[in-house]
Amino acid sequence: xxxxxxxxxxxxxxxxxxxxxxxxxxxxxxxxxxxxxxxxxxxxxxxxxxxxxxxxxxxxxxxxxxxxxxxxxxxxxxxxxxxxxxxxxxxxxxxxxxxxxxxxxxxxxxxxxxxxxxxxxxxxxxxxxxxxxxxxxxxxxxxxxxxxxxxxxxxxxxxxxxxxxxxxxxxxxxxxxxxxxxxxxxxxxxxxxxxxxxxxxxxxxxxxxxxxxxxxxxxxxxxxxxxxxxxxxxxxxxxxxxxxxxxxxxxxxxxxxxxxxxxxxxxxxxxxxxxxxxxxxxxxxxxxxxxxxxxxxxxxxxxxxxxxxxxxxxxxxxxxxxxxxxxxxxxxx
Amino acid sequence: xxxxxxxxxxxxxxxxxxxxxxxxxxxxxxxxxxxxxxxxxxxxxxxxxxxxxxxxxxxxxxxxxxxxxxxxxxxxxxxxxxxxxxxxxxxxxxxxxxxxxxxxxxxxxxxxxxxxxxxxxxxxxxxxxxxxxxxxxxxxxxxxxxxxxxxxxxxxxxxxxxxxxxxxxxxxxxxxxxxxxxxxxxxxxxxxxxxxxxxxxxxxxxxxxxxxxxxxxxxxxxxxxxxxxxxxxxxxxxxxxxxxxxxxxxxxxxxxxxxxxxxxxxxxxxxxxxxxxxxxxxxxxxxxxxxxxxxxxxxxxxxxxxxxxxxxxxxxxxxxxxxxxxxxxxxxx
Numbered sequence: 305x306x307x308x309x310x311x312x313x314x315x316x317x318x319x320x321x322x323x324x325x326x327x328x329x330x331x332x333x334x335x336x337x338x339x340x341x342x343x344x345x346x347x348x349x350x351x352x353x354x355x356x357x358x359x360x361x362x363x364x365x366x367x368x369x370x371x372x373x374x375x376x377x378x379x380x381x382x383x384x385x386x387x388x389x390x391x392x393x394x395x396x397x398x399x400x401x402x403x404x405x406x407x408x409x410x411x412x413x414x415x416x417x418x419x420x421x422x423x424x425x426x427x428x429x430x431x432x433x434x435x436x437x438x439x440x441x442x443x444x445x446x447x448x449x450x451x452x453x454x455x456x457x458x459x460x461x462x463x464x465x466x467x468x469x470x471x472x473x474x475x476x477x478x479x480x481x482x483x484x485x486x487x488x489x490x491x492x493x494x495x496x497x498x499x500x501x502x503x504x505x506x507x508x509x510x511x512x513x514x515x516x517x518x519x520x521x522x523x524x525x526x527x528x529x530x531x532x533x534x535x536x537x538x539x540x541x542x543x544x545x546x547x548x549x550x551x552x553x554x555x556x557x558x559x560x561x562x563x564x565x566x567x568x569x570x571x572x573x574x575x576x577x578x579x580x581x582x583x584x585x586x587x588x589x590x591x592x593x594x595x596x597x598x599x600x601x602x603x604x605x606x607x608x609x610x611x612x613x614x615x616x617x618x619x620x621x622x623x624x625x626x627x628x629x630x631x632x633x634x635x636x637x
Numbered sequence: 638x639x640x641x642x643x644x645x646x647x648x649x650x651x652x653x654x655x656x657x658x659x660x661x662x663x664x665x666x667x668x669x670x671x672x673x674x675x676x677x678x679x680x681x682x683x684x685x686x687x688x689x690x691x692x693x694x695x696x697x698x699x700x701x702x703x704x705x706x707x708x709x710x711x712x713x714x715x716x717x718x719x720x721x722x723x724x725x726x727x728x729x730x731x732x733x734x735x736x737x738x739x740x741x742x743x744x745x746x747x748x749x750x751x752x753x754x755x756x757x758x759x760x761x762x763x764x765x766x767x768x769x770x771x772x773x774x775x776x777x778x779x780x781x782x783x784x785x786x787x788x789x790x791x792x793x794x795x796x797x798x799x800x801x802x803x804x805x806x807x808x809x810x811x812x813x814x815x816x817x818x819x820x821x822x823x824x825x826x827x828x829x830x831x832x833x834x835x836x837x838x839x840x841x842x843x844x845x846x847x848x849x850x851x852x853x854x855x856x857x858x859x860x861x862x863x864x865x866x867x868x869x870x871x872x873x874x875x876x877x878x879x880x881x882x883x884x885x886x887x888x889x890x891x892x893x894x895x896x897x898x899x900x901x902x903x904x905x906x907x908x909x910x911x912x913x914x915x916x917x918x919x920x921x922x923x924x925x926x927x928x929x930x931x932x933x934x935x936x937x938x939x940x941x942x943x944x945x946x947x948x949x950x951x952x953x954x955x956x957x958x959x960x961x962x963x964x965x966x967x968x969x970x
Binding site: 377378379380382407408410411412414437451452453454455457458463465466467475479501509528529532534535537538539540542544545546548551569571572573575577582585586588589592595596597598599600603604605606607608 | 834
């Protein structure tokens with residue numbers, strides 16, 4: 305089943321208004337969810353929407369709270385998200401990081417006590433749309449064991465890097481530090497499929513590609529084994545020491561995944577080089593990647609972010625594929 | 638065989654002086670190599686030293702060249718390394734990033750046309766020793782296929798994150814974006830061992846743990862499969878657009894791994910919080926990680942950087958383990 309963008313966005317907007325959002329904030333919030341599904345990141349679009357409604361309903365999230373700047377020192381600022389609507393607060397923080405970058409060449413906003421930003425790539429694209437390099441990450445609830453350990457102690461803390469392209473098809477990496485995001489594991493299970501490579505451990509402590517087995521243990525594999533574990537710890541530690549807000553461990557005591565720590569950095573690369581120079585470098589790099597001999601006949605080497613743009617085009621024209629159960633759930637709110 | 642730190646450093650210093658280094662630069666350069674071996678990163682200490690001598694001998698590196706600032710805009714600067722001695726230029730650039738961070742809260746130096754910095758962790762520790770959060774990365778020669786491709790097109794571009802601890806045992810991640818560094822693959826082959834997990838492809842296109850098989854194809858596996866591939870592309874693109882110097886692709890045309898692009902970022906976290914607050918956050922996080930139940934009986938969960946500090950202590954007391962063949966090679970220069 306496929307649903308056109310406007311229908312999906314309007315449905316999200318209706319629900320957000322019914323939960324106390326202003327018309328303007330409901331519109332912006334609905335756009336974030338609908339755009340994520342539009343780009344093919346269903347796990348952070350339609351499939352995540354019911355969870356956000358749940359947070360609103362149990363008062364874990366205040367639709368009226370807006371992030372405020374608490375400390376400012378040159379090119380860095382510390383903000384408090386007041387456990388408001390995560391995506392809007394993160395957008396405000398990246399807006400501010402871009403302003404700081406315009407003034408100082410680089411800007412950093414450390415946003416503590418915010419809620420889930422849904423999809424980090426949103427803010428990477430936001431920076432790139434404004435002409436800046438974007439770097440951002442968020443911590444999460446504890447959802448992976450640290451390397452060598454058994455219990456979930458570290459977050460899959462997504463990290464994002466983006467470089468602007470003048471045609472808008474920016475080069476963007478957005479990845480959780482687990483080999484697979486929870487959304488991907490859930491989606492794969494819903495489809496009755498196996499993961500393409502090992503994604504975690506089964507109850508016998510063996511590596512497995514079965515998403516249902518992984519969900520039984522919650523022992524998700526970090527990207528790159530010990531490497532992803534180490535990077536996760538550092539992203540959490542940097543975010544927590546800069547915000548002095550909530551670490552992954554602390555978030556684990558909240559029962560729900562709220563009050564996260566997020567870092568948003570923008571770099572004004574055009575202080576040094578023109579967008580034309582940046583485009584030339586980028587196009588040369590992409591052309592070189594695409595000149596690779598594919599490992600599978602007829603295969604294609606894509607640059608980071610390219611698939612989302614292709615999916616967006618298809619979904620705009622033909623409607624967004626939905627898991628019927630999730631769509632019905634949203635319509636029932 | 639184990640060699641004490643001073644003997645190793647003096648041997649390196651003797652060789653560097655014989656290749657045209659000043660007494661002062663030879664001493665600093667020898668310290669970088671000896672410290673890497675001291676920390677147990679043998680691949681970037683003794684085992685790499687002969688390669689650097691080769692570069693000096695074929696005039697791919699000029700021991701007299703020192704990096705200079707080419708453009709400056711607030712908290713960001715663009716430097717040219719003039720293909721000088723990589724570790725010293727990178728140190729100068731991180732020194733400057735720390736100065737900028739002191740003034741603006743954050744500082745970034747984009748260092749183009751530099752040579753191999755050896756071990757990124759050196760500059761992460763440098764920032765942490767000065768009390769700053771450090772973030773840095775370098776591009777490399779093409780040494781991995783992009784995800785879905787066959788030929789080596791992307792770099793294993795190491796990335797480093799560090800957070801200062803007042804006792805000097807900083808939390809530091811330093812990892813190449815290949816699942817294993819070339820140094821580790823070489824070291825494992827020299828020891829006649831297998832890698833603990835898949836590290837690349839054999840000639841039949843199958844994943845393998847055999848370092849000798851991987852060296853035949855050079856098809857090294859990115860950390861986290863497609864994730865490491867995407868991150869590698871973005872780190873290269875950010876470094877190249879900020880320096881307007883050499884991309885991984887361009888470096889691949891140089892025949893030797895020279896003229897790299899490196900980004901050094903320092904963040905003055907103490908503008909917001911005291912070192913005591915940072916220590917409290919860090920110690921709480923470490924204690925939580927260490928409270929994990931180990932997957933193997935008697936196992937220990939270490940924080941990132943901890944092993945290097947333990948190795949350093951052991952190697953200082955008992956001498957640095959060396960591969961005899963490499964040590965004899967250095968003594969013969």
